Amino acid sequence: MKVPYKWLKEIAGIDAPVAEAAHRLTMAGLEVEAIEPCGDDHVLEVNVTPNRPDCLSVIGIARELSAIYKTSLNLPPHDVLAHTGALDFNVDILDYDLCHRYAGRIIRGIKIGPSPAWMQQRLEQCGIRPINNIVDITNYVLLEFGHPLHAFDMKKVKGHRIRVATAGCAYPGAEVKITTLDSAERAVPADTLLILDAEDPIGIAGIMGGLHSEVDDTTEDIFIESAYFAPSSIRRSSRALGLKTEASYRFERGSDIKMLKKALDRAAYLVKEIVGGELYGKIDMYPKKFVQTSIDVRYEKVNRVLGINISKEEMTSCLNGLGFEIKTKKDLFNVKVPAFRNDVKRDYDVIEEVARMYGYDNIPAVLPKATIGMETGSEAGSALSGIAGAVRASLLKTGFTEAINLSFMSEADLDMLDIPADNSRRRVVNIKNPLRSEEACMRTMILPSLIRNLKHNLAYGSRDLKIFESAKVFIGNGQDSLPSEEHAICALYYREKAKTLYPETANDFFVIKGIAESILSDLGAAGISFVRSTEPFLHPGQSADIFAGKGKVGYIGALSPVVFDRLGIKSAKPSIIIMEFFIEKLKSAGFNQPRYRQLPKFPAIDRDVAIVLDSSFAASDLNSIISGFGSELIEGISIFDVYQGSNIPEGKKSLAFSIRYRASDRTLTEEEIEGLHSRLVAHLSEKTGGQVRK
């Protein structure tokens, strides 16, 4: 809210420098966000929190200042003398729940013209465009008292009658339309409260008047409305209509049901002073009386909650000037809350009033005495710790840079990756009001975001990229249930063949597989196996699903060439390897506990073997074949060459590996090994169907 400082000074009865007053307002909870010099005055930009509709007015802010500076508030003149006698005008409130009070005044014989310069200046300082003397006066009083008023042209109010009713009540079952002051024709929902004359709607209650009943240059008689509408009803209607106004903003936060009469009189006063005309007696329908809130506050509790120790007198004097009626008793004081403070409902609200007027800066800072409880935290325990944290740390150490993307995607992303309709990643959670169509649903996978990051970086000349993201993905469980949120860590490796000082000769798949294996062994995950993957977006011949026991905990693989072609990446044959871990699945895998094994005391003997076998043979099968041989003396094997080419028949490959023999209780002799090794070679050749190279 914008407020000219001179206006505030008049009403608050203060004379402090503007910067000081602004600082003290800020420290009392009305944050002054800016002080704009404006001629010989300053305009304060005050950030009024939603709980303080009373401060959406000059008087409200001035009241705070007068409480801070201990001055008395000067309300502007509002006493008027009116003609008495028959009015020939009726008001009917048909919905007491939505309209608690409706007051109005008739002023006849006015002449529409511009408002005085001083008024126009203040309106403009507050960001309101001057229109004519009557409209300006209602707006001026809106700013001053914070209470929205509306002026109708009497001759356009048919049947000398005003009715207040919901659209549904006035026109059961019918569609109701009204053209508002902004010349827009609006369809009104059935539960929206309307102001009607004897025949038609003439305004949307508390939100905007109708165009037809507007005050214009020919207006001679006016009816000024000052009413109280139920906040939640105004808010619902304002949202349904997509129409927010100065009036609706105040009504939906709660207006002052008692002050509305003063605001009306103030407007009448200003009309008499500025425009003239004949003022008639007041209409005031008040079917739902204001019930004053009364709160008992224990002195001890105020001190206990705030951690201070102040006297009863100090406590209650903090509240002076804020409009509360206070009665002190032995252990407590009673607070009667004024109508404009609808935010004060219980003792804590009063404690807050004491605290802010006492000054937060005056409350000492004392570290709490903590009780040691079961502060274990959830096992999920944040992205930064636990298994996810360990995977993340390993990726950072192995050269992957962390990305953070918005958690959104669109179904087109899934199409790009050939995700089939029955895959759980198609169970997307749609957002009803997305900002962009590309962000229409929650991610079911992280990969599309990383691909976008890749394209962004390639556009800026990047030739290699190693990125990962650790985030939740969201698998829908139907419209009315929360989705399953699953933590995933996805990494993308991109490399173009480029001139480099130290070339990497290994196939990139194995570079990344090595990282995956190191990560899993670092975690101690048990029963890990790599099985050819069926992920639709991976190259079927260069990808693997990672299993821990029977559960799939992730995958690695080269991006499918079909998907790659869709990306529109210009570079020739870069390698793109994707790796993903499903953290919840990984958590439920078995984990090896470290257990000490004695260090070998006797030397080992190594023997090399090369076998020519079918090129489809999986090298990892050697391990099971060797353990099937069943000799305790075989410590392990290590593969050192895989070869296809000249000297090796089509469809075959040569696999060379070294076998290490060791006994735990003696030094093995050459003779002992000779026999064992030739039997093992024969076994291998039989089981693999391969030919041992001599």
Next chain:
Amino acid sequence: MSADLSNTFHDELQSLKDLSGLVQLRVKYLGKKGILTAELKSLSSLPAEERKAAGKRVNDLKNLIESELDAKEASLKAEALKAQLLSESIDISLPGKSAGFGRQHPLSRVMSEIADIFVKMGFSIEEGPEVELDKYNFELLNIPKDHPARDMQDTFYVSDEIVLRTHTSPVQVRVMQRQKPPLRFIAPGRVYRCDADITHSPMFHQIEGLMIDRDITFSNLKAVLRTFVHQMFGADTAVRFRPSFFPFTEPSAEIDIGCFLCKQAGCRVCKSTGWLEVLGAGMVNPAVLENVGYDPDEYSGFAFGMGIERIAMLKYAIDDIRLFFDNDARFLRQF
């Protein structure tokens, strides 16, 4: 005769080029058929009175030759080693093969920095769903439907009852429903609001904190958050608490720190106020305690929350929030 021999030996030693020459020279003088070996043998033919003196001469000469050959051998070996090392020299000015560590995202960096401070103060870490029931995101936090406080947070809706959480505060409610006091935790995570410009992203990060126990006071809140600010921004950072409004806390506070960019002299970032708003906090509203079945007369507590992007933008002087989510490697490598 021995003087001649000695001179000849020294001449030959002088002209030696390499170790193989040295071996030959050693054989020539000291070998089984060497000159000195022959000399020693010929001693027996001398008369007894000459034999002793002649023997000493030959032996002295032999010792001299041996020690000089050894010395020469050592120096030749040292030269050879030197030559070898020189030939193995590489250009150490070439760049190393990068171990290529990855970089932590600046938001994660700031988030773990903040988390570490609270963990050291005994706070544990909790998390909750990002797609959340309206009930947890709003209603149980004292923000009913049709309440203007909902305007403070532009909400993404999945359905009438399901929203993308607009803050990390629903984690408070979930944990309190599950556990009895005392409680002391923080809840970091992603939150969502439908708003996008250079200072607003539709997704951003918050850290929420909650401490509940008997006799927790506003003055405790001040001390804990002041400690945090001093750890995070430096011990001489000015801190001020001013009243504010959040529906789920009462009294509520906003915490400003002295602008470290202009040393509180006033700059564009602090809008000439000298202060930067970094945290929201307050005593947990008794209505919220009642909603989770705590007795507000027995327990009290404080809650706080902060936006990670805002702190990271201040800390690293980043002027556009969208940079965090473009994941441009040139940006990410700066942290």
